[in-house]
Amino acid sequence: MEYTELEDRKVIVFQLGEEEYVIPVRHVGGIERLHPITRVPGTANYIKGVINLRGVVTPIIDLRTRFGMESIQYNEATRIIIVHVNEIEVGFIVDGANDVIDLPDEAIEPSPDVIGTEVYDYIRGVANLNERLLILLDLEKILTEQDIERTQQISRMEG
Amino acid sequence: MDTNQYLAIFIDESTEHLNTMSDYMLELEKNPSDKSIIEEIFRAAHTLKGMSATMGYNDMADLTHKLENVFDAIRYDKLSVQVDMMDVLFEVHEQLLAMVEDIASGGTGEQDISHLVNKLDKLEKGAQVDTSSESSAQGEKGNAKVQNERSMSNLDEFELSILNEASERGFSNYEITVQLNEDCLLKAARTFMVFEVLEKHGEIIKSDPPVNDLEEENFDFQFKVLFITKYPKDELKKKLKKISEVSHIIINPFSTKTYKKAQEKLETDNKAIKERNKTDEKSIPNRSGRQVSKTIRVNIERLDILMNLFEELVIDRGRLEQIASELNHQELQETVERMTRVSGDLQNIILTMRMVPIEQVFSRFPRMIRKLSREMEKDIAIDIIGAETELDRTVIDEIGDPLVHLLRNAVDHGIEKPEERRRKGKPEQGTIQLKAYHSGNHVFIEITDDGAGINREKVLKKAIENGIIHESQAHSLKDQEVYELILASGFSTAEVVSDVSGRGVGLDVVRTKIESLGGRVSIDSEQDKGSIFSIQLPLTLSIMSVLLIEIENETYAIPLSSIIETAIIEKKQILSAHHKKVIDFRGNVVPLVFLKDIFNVPKYSDYEEDEYESIVIVKKGDKMAALVVDSFIGQQEIVLKSLGKYLQDVFAISGATILGDGQVALIIDTNALVK
Numbered sequence: 001m002e003y004t005e006l007e008d009r010k011v012i013v014f015q016l017g018e019e020e021y022v023i024p025v026r027h028v029g030g031i032e033r034l035h036p037i038t039r040v041p042g043t044a045n046y047i048k049g050v051i052n053l054r055g056v057v058t059p060i061i062d063l064r065t066r067f068g069m070e071s072i073q074y075n076e077a078t079r080i081i082i083v084h085v086n087e088i089e090v091g092f093i094v095d096g097a098n099d100v101i102d103l104p105d106e107a108i109e110p111s112p113d114v115i116g117t118e119v120y121d122y123i124r125g126v127a128n129l130n131e132r133l134l135i136l137l138d139l140e141k142i143l144t145e146q147d148i149e150r151t152q153q154i155s156r157m158e159g
Numbered sequence: 160m161d162t163n164q165y166l167a168i169f170i171d172e173s174t175e176h177l178n179t180m181s182d183y184m185l186e187l188e189k190n191p192s193d194k195s196i197i198e199e200i201f202r203a204a205h206t207l208k209g210m211s212a213t214m215g216y217n218d219m220a221d222l223t224h225k226l227e228n229v230f231d232a233i234r235y236d237k238l239s240v241q242v243d244m245m246d247v248l249f250e251v252h253e254q255l256l257a258m259v260e261d262i263a264s265g266g267t268g269e270q271d272i273s274h275l276v277n278k279l280d281k282l283e284k285g286a287q288v289d290t291s292s293e294s295s296a297q298g299e300k301g302n303a304k305v306q307n308e309r310s311m312s313n314l315d316e317f318e319l320s321i322l323n324e325a326s327e328r329g330f331s332n333y334e335i336t337v338q339l340n341e342d343c344l345l346k347a348a349r350t351f352m353v354f355e356v357l358e359k360h361g362e363i364i365k366s367d368p369p370v371n372d373l374e375e376e377n378f379d380f381q382f383k384v385l386f387i388t389k390y391p392k393d394e395l396k397k398k399l400k401k402i403s404e405v406s407h408i409i410i411n412p413f414s415t416k417t418y419k420k421a422q423e424k425l426e427t428d429n430k431a432i433k434e435r436n437k438t439d440e441k442s443i444p445n446r447s448g449r450q451v452s453k454t455i456r457v458n459i460e461r462l463d464i465l466m467n468l469f470e471e472l473v474i475d476r477g478r479l480e481q482i483a484s485e486l487n488h489q490e491l492q493e494t495v496e497r498m499t500r501v502s503g504d505l506q507n508i509i510l511t512m513r514m515v516p517i518e519q520v521f522s523r524f525p526r527m528i529r530k531l532s533r534e535m536e537k538d539i540a541i542d543i544i545g546a547e548t549e550l551d552r553t554v555i556d557e558i559g560d561p562l563v564h565l566l567r568n569a570v571d572h573g574i575e576k577p578e579e580r581r582r583k584g585k586p587e588q589g590t591i592q593l594k595a596y597h598s599g600n601h602v603f604i605e606i607t608d609d610g611a612g613i614n615r616e617k618v619l620k621k622a623i624e625n626g627i628i629h630e631s632q633a634h635s636l637k638d639q640e641v642y643e644l645i646l647a648s649g650f651s652t653a654e655v656v657s658d659v660s661g662r663g664v665g666l667d668v669v670r671t672k673i674e675s676l677g678g679r680v681s682i683d684s685e686q687d688k689g690s691i692f693s694i695q696l697p698l699t700l701s702i703m704s705v706l707l708i709e710i711e712n713e714t715y716a717i718p719l720s721s722i723i724e725t726a727i728i729e730k731k732q733i734l735s736a737h738h739k740k741v742i743d744f745r746g747n748v749v750p751l752v753f754l755k756d757i758f759n760v761p762k763y764s765d766y767e768e769d770e771y772e773s774i775v776i777v778k779k780g781d782k783m784a785a786l787v788v789d790s791f792i793g794q795q796e797i798v799l800k801s802l803g804k805y806l807q808d809v810f811a812i813s814g815a816t817i818l819g820d821g822q823v824a825l826i827i828d829t830n831a832l833v834k
Contacts, residue, residue: 036821036822038713038815038822038823038824038825039713039761040802040806040809040812040825041757041758041759041760041809041810041811041812041825042758042759042809042810042811042812043806043809047806049823050802050803050806050815050823050825051823052817052821052822052823055467055470055471055474055817056800056803057800057801057802057803057815057817057823058803059802059803059805059806087804088803088804088805089803089804089805090803090805143805
């Protein structure tokens with residue numbers, strides 16, 4: 001069991017605007033440079049489309065749009081983080097992937113209530129590590145059922 | 160003992176044995192006295208017992224042990240096959256299947272089997288009671304001798320007790336053998352006359368062959384009856400002789416003791432038959448008659464990997480073709496062409512390798528129909544044709560549920576209850592025919608029942624009530640269109656909600672499923688004659704031919720199977736009807752579907768307003784639509800990929816594919832666009 005604990009602590013740090021976010025390494029399938037994205041009509045605005053990830057068609061979510069942040073032009077630093085949770089595989093577009101670090105459990109604090117933005121829902125906690133404020137994301141929430149339903153509703157409406 | 164390494168074999172083999180068992184059990188129900196069938200079942204049960212005990216699945220071993228005992232009793236005539244008994248046996252069989260499934264999915268196969276064990280014990284005990292009374296009867300002193308080579312057999316307890324009682328009250332029991340003239344034309348009539356005479360003088364307990372067979376003349380020229388009377392036998396003989404075309408009458412006294420003796424003899428006869436069967440089996444080792452060809456078992460996963468690799472190859476082939484035509488290098492082009500041909504052949508071989516007979520799916524249906532029809536108190540036979548028809552494994556995996564649904568529907572709403580069928584002048588036993596066959600690039604599966612058929616008026620009424628169609632449309636609909644309304648969502652015609660199919664889900668799930676497999680369902684029906692549900696499916700799902708089209712800078716694929724033709728029309732040919740744009744296409748008014756609007760394609764270039772439109776005419780059943788696109792790219796073989804779990808049910812998109820340049824193109828689900 002020690003193995004999983006260790007794995008749990010390893011996190012990927014990525015950049016979104018001014019903030020640094022982290023997700024556990026065990027959910028990450030890889031970090032990719034930007035691929036050509038094929039738009040999928042009738043889906044939510046944060047679903048940018050699908051890419052060909054070595055033969056697998058993978059949906060891509062723009063995390064900036066997902067969190068209601070202003071979108072920016074993709075650039076050299078832009079990365080796609082491939083994430084899999086509960087048999088769902090998607091890619092997140094982020095401003096840049098920074099680091100892989102060990103995040104001890106005791107460094108994580110429950111998310112502060114004051115944030116009050118939409119992002120709040122998707123935050124599992126906040127870690128303060130050597131003056132770096134790292135936001136721990138709840139992947140399942142980001143890919144929740146409601147959102148899938150919403151995607152479907154939108155697609156039906158447009159039909 | 161570490162049994163893990165044998166687990167896969169155990170599961171495979173037990174499933175096989177269970178299948179054999181159920182096949183033979185169904186067979187046994189039809190021919191309850193066929194000893195060779197019982198032998199087969201016994202052997203399967205025995206093997207299962209051994210295997211499960213070795214593997215340490217005790218519950219399964221217990222259950223099969225009891226099962227084996229019952230079949231053993233049947234085998235030695237201690238028990239006779241009856242419907243109630245078959246019910247228990249089928250129940251046990253289902254339980255065993257569930258156990259194997261549980262084991263296959265990592266469980267222990269342990270389940271509460273006490274009630275089944277009880278039932279089996281009772282069955283077996285019933286046998287033992289019989290045996291004990293038999294042996295005591297044999298212990299009695301009696302001067303009876305076996306009168307006839309082929310004496311009456313299979314008397315049940317009730318009949319025996321009547322005979323005993325009758326002789327106690329001073330009646331005589333006779334076994335009367337009647338031989339008709341060999342040139343007798345109306346055997347049934349003569350039999351009837353014999354019966355009439357007898358019934359005036361006493362009571363007929365049993366006849367051999369049974370009365371039904373006698374009425375239908377299913378006998379040679381001889382039959383026997385067991386008869387209770389007070390009249391002396393000479394008088395009876397005289398009376399019977401008076402009936403014309405009767406050649407011989409043999410009247411012998413019959414006693415229960417005689418019967419026991421005869422049974423004893425029968426048993427030795429059976430042993431002899433068994434011996435014979437054994438030697439028969441030696442000469443024909445594979446009794447089931449399946450053709451034995453040289454095969455090897457390949458793990459399905461490996462085939463899937465092979466298929467995936469080949470799909471990659473198809474994508475690269477597309478890329479190579481593209482490069483070769485761009486470079487315009489002749490030798491390269493020739494090589495690529497050759498490679499395309501070879502890989503085409505390879506594709507065919509791989510696809511056929513993945514084909515499995517639909518029998519896999521069909522094999523569980525006889526059992527299911529049997530169970531359902533008993534639950535619904537209907538008498539239904541199932542007739543399976545073309546079980547050897549092959550389909551891609553991916554389709555096989557998906558087709559089971561829709562078929563179950565349609566069959567349940569046929570049992571529930573199709574076939575009438577026996578009394579109703581009699582009233583309509585149909586045989587009491589209803590028939591459901593399940594038929595599979597290949598035609599072109601498609602496989603057809605038809606479910607035909609000889610039941611009540613679909614009532615057009617009822618369907619229309621319901622459809623209007625549920626707002627599926629408008630009253631004004633009702634009369635213009637063709638019969639077939641009306642029948643297909645029952646596949647619309649929110650439709651269910653059952654007057655009484657039953658366990659079987661009236662769960663409010665309706666047949667629309669069937670249609671959705673079939674259409675997601677790229678197939679279609681059609682229905683035909685005739686009042687009081689029955690209905691036909693016909694499913695058309697593509698042979699394979701993973702590779703298909705498409706037309707690639709372009710809208711702005713986006714590329715989409717339209718399956719060739721749904722395209723009627725492509726055309727370029729002048730803008731002024733576009734007409735307006737009810738605020739909808741339509742065109743007149745070969746005499747049909749076809750609505751235009753602007754894909755640019757449906758898919759909200761962002762504007763890419765300021766292309767000049769053209770006076771022409773490129774259209775793709777697609778069909779769904781009899782209906783058509785004209786999809787407006789910017790340009791045609793060309794026809795291509797593509798590999799179908801799903802959009803993944805996260806993006807399910809995207810409107811009008813059925814999947815995606817990877818093009819030669821590595822980009823993803825979406826496949827348009829034209830069915831969603833034709834209204």
